[in-house]
Amino acid sequence: DSQANAMLTAIVIISMVLTPLAIIALRYLTPRDEQSLEGVDVANGLTGSVLIIGFGRFGQIASQPLLLRGIDVSIIDNEVEMIQAAADFGFKVYYGDGTRLDILRAAGAGRARAVLICVDKPDAAVRIAELIKAEFPLLTVLARAFDRGTALQLIRAGVDYQLRETFESALVFGGSTLEALGVDPE
Structure with a gap:
């Protein structure tokens, strides 16, 4: 036993x-x-005067004024589901990883007048900014920052403009609260 x-x-x-x-x-x-790329075009030979990298909620909103003014934009994202969802709303978004120099070239970064970095990962945003500024130093680069630390990293990378995604909306929100309380926001 x-x-x-x-x-x-x-x-x-x-x-x-x-x-x-x-x-x-x-x-x-x-x-x-692996994500199926069926029905999704890979970025290659894009010619938009503005390249938008990342087409989540931030990139979608940032694209609207440009599209309304008839500016030719090229859009890349590395999430197939996002690309397919954008297509359902009439947007042409190409598959591409903006952290890769070969993809940036294929997406037209060398021909664009400006690049908007709208990705939702801070480390990717900084990497993209560093790549673009190293390879295309005269290109205007505008980037989404997540917080003060990321904003400082983007500034060090040489972006021409960075915006902390909640900073301005929080200021407007606070100002609206003052108005609701009857306090002059000035």
């Missing part, structure tokens, strides 16, 4: 040790789900 208990205990311990290792091995051996 004690020999059977020892054998079962050893089996349980061995299975507990091997299970995590088997899961790790399975992750490496099974194919990863």
Whole structure:
């Protein structure tokens, strides 16, 4: 009986040790789900006078005044679902990762008059700014910053304009609160 208990205990311990290792091995051996690019065009030979990188909520709103004035824009994003959703609303967004120099060239950064960095990852925004300013130093670059730290990094990278995404809206919101309280915001 004690020999059977020892054998079962050893089996349980061995299975507990091997299970995590088997899961790790399975992750490496099974194919990863990759985004299908079906129906999505890859950025190549784009010629817009403004290149917008990132077409989430910020990029969509930033594009509106340009589109209303008839400015030719090229838009890239690296999220297939976002590209497909934009197409449902009539936007032509190309697949491309703005942190890659070859993609920036294919997206027309060398021909554009301005680049808007509207991505939602601070480290990617800084990387894109550094790449563009190193490769196309005369190009006007405007960037979305997430916080003061990112804003300072973008300034060091040489962007021509950066905007903390909540800064101005928070000031307007505070001013509206003053008006609602009957206080002159000036």
